[in-house]
Amino acid sequence: MAHIHTSSQQHGLVDTNKTDNSNDDQPANVRALHLPPNTSCLLTGTRTISIEPIPLPRLQPDGVLVQVMASGICGSDMHSYLSGGIGGRSFTASGPTVMGHEAAGIVIAVGSEVYSHVPGDHVAIEPGLPCRKCINCKTGRMNICTTVRYCGVPGMHGTLSRFFALPADMAPKIPKWIPWVVAGSIQPLAIGVQIGKRVDLRAHQTVAIFGCGPIGLITAAVAHAYSASKIIGFDIRQSRVDFAKSYLSPLTGNPIFDSVFLLDPLDNEVSMSATLTGHDHVSPGDVAYMAARKTMESVLKVTGLAVDGGVDRVVEASGAQDAMLHGVAICKIGGIYLQVGLSHVQTTVFPTIAMTNKELEVRGIARYTATCFPSAIEMLGRGVVDLASLITARYPLSRAKDALEAVAAGNNIKIIIENQEM
Template identity: 30%
Template sequence: MVPSVLADQHIQAPVVAPKALDRSVLKASHPNPSLQVTADHNLKSVDAPVYAPGHGEVLLHVKATGICGSDIHFWKTGRIGSLVFEGDCIIGHEASGVVLQCGEGVGNLRPGDRVAVEPGVPCEHCFLCDEGRYNLCEDVQFAGVYPYHGTVQRYKVHPAKWLHKIPDNVSFAEGALLEPLSVVMHGIKTAGLSLGRGVVVCGAGPIGLIALAAARASGAHPIVVTDLEPARLAFAKEFVPSCITYQVDRNKDAQGNAQAIRALFGDSEYVAPETILECTGVESSVCTAAYTARRGGTVMVIGVGKAIMNNLPFMHISLAEIDLRFINRYRDTWPPAIQCLSGGILDLKKLVSHVFPLERAQDALHLCADTRNGSIKVLVVDEQEASL
């Protein structure tokens, strides 16, 4: 899902030297193809160095990486809010792979383990990390966000603490989907869905579709999913047959679309949707969500939006006591997310619409960036044997 971001041009990210520059390079004969976004908004395929794992780290063979809307946005605009690409950086953060080597002090993993990558590495020293809210750490080193190299490469070093073993019945493709699933799980937990209460999911992109499936698995009912594109709504209906679809009417304002969505729940205020999972970040959609929620309800903004929104219906939100909430990525979600997939609670395999080999990673981004191609989740995979 491509975020809509009009960032404040005066915000500047701190210039930090890439951590990888301080590492020792392995004398390996195997190539390490990678895909980088450059500071001047281009894509570059590079044979990247292979670094030795340090204390507490492992060297991974990355087997699958999902392309995220943020990857496209960094490529096209060079920034999301205060996150600025000031140099070349390997992109990618939705990933899974196999452990190849373990550095000193690693006791929980060994070579051959299949793992999913939790891409954010917090400082673990600030008050937010001490409180367990490590997703809010301001010094997080997040894979694929400059200057920290991401996962669209064959070999990547990552701290063992932020890798999670995946069972044999979870494929590498599904392992890559654990990252967007984690986003949704954090949003649903924060929103507090109620069994048998109505929910609206705004947006039928990858995050919206995962939110749709997760809301259904959580017992929400009825569920309405909205989008501008009929093809996406058709897929949503196939993906979760019990959902109700609503095509957003471009000729109606936020209140008009909200009125039409609420009508799908019946005439009673009691059955009006209690929770809105806003998965687009588009300002007009956030406004529609605010008018759609029942009085005292919750609008959970999961999507990434522009830096400043000027037209939110402030007094409506205030008078109706709408709980407008936000999330930043996730925390403590990987173990339960893995259980959701391994236990059959969720089946997300249908979301993978296109698969590209690592050597064609540029093609993957070009396809994903053009909405006319109808992609849902695009994966970059590496089927090569990798050993060092």
């Protein structure tokens, strides 16, 4: 087995201001490959990228060097691309950063201490590198490691390169029959598995999913594989509603979603308050939540869930405030609400009184935990989840700008970049 690394900054997850990963300091087995330039997609500013070579990351004794074949574009990539940062962190101060964190490829070299992998292995890339030493890592919650290094965040290079180095134990093997465009979406499937864990999804439960983008659709696929009794979807775009309705189960051949609804923007005008409440202390958020509650009451009647008072589990996968309000409104008393989606802003209006009165468990999620990649790969291998139909376009690395703009336009579900295509 590969040894645990001791110097994570030397792997592919490197600080962007480091220069100690040059091509001149590689093991002999890497130098013998005579690799072409490590062409990469660097985010240099808001909606601005540069396609150019960067130094080849140094192969460590406990690591593998991967020829990256495919990378998916994630919603968090789009936050970074459209606003120049994510989670309050800006790319400006850290300098140009290689984008991407959903990737798979071929092992082309292994470190001197690695016996678990050989050149030619097909692997997925786990993009988060925990320290394995902090209190959270020691209690099994490596996803919230206090010093985690993560691909494509401000200051840390991502996977939109031709080559990427990482610890061998963070490169799980995948069956060679899985197409690269599908393998490039294993990371979001691992997120879907973690969503199932965090929302405590069990068989015969009812689930509402807000946002029918890739994560929302994958969440539905995982819920279906877990034998959820009823899955309801919501989105504000008709095209995504239509796609969700056509997303079929590989197990039954029937639609995964039982119902999918198009949501209109909520009216949050305080002038409406006179018809909704008997006191003067009403905020726009109060009015919006009352409207959300009314809409969800109609949905529950249509879906036959009114007698249950709501759904067992809510997954908010859009990051939109309106979806959060609708999500709390449709969650039954004692249910679990999981916030997955990220917003461009750090704060939103949230119905705390309803949350308290219903005694909801409101949870957050940070990426994935240790067993999620193996579970995702096995689910894909057993054919219980279909990722191929979610991929609606592919682009060469040289056209990464076009790929990002296509995602921003909102007319695709999942776009894959082929890292070796120029």
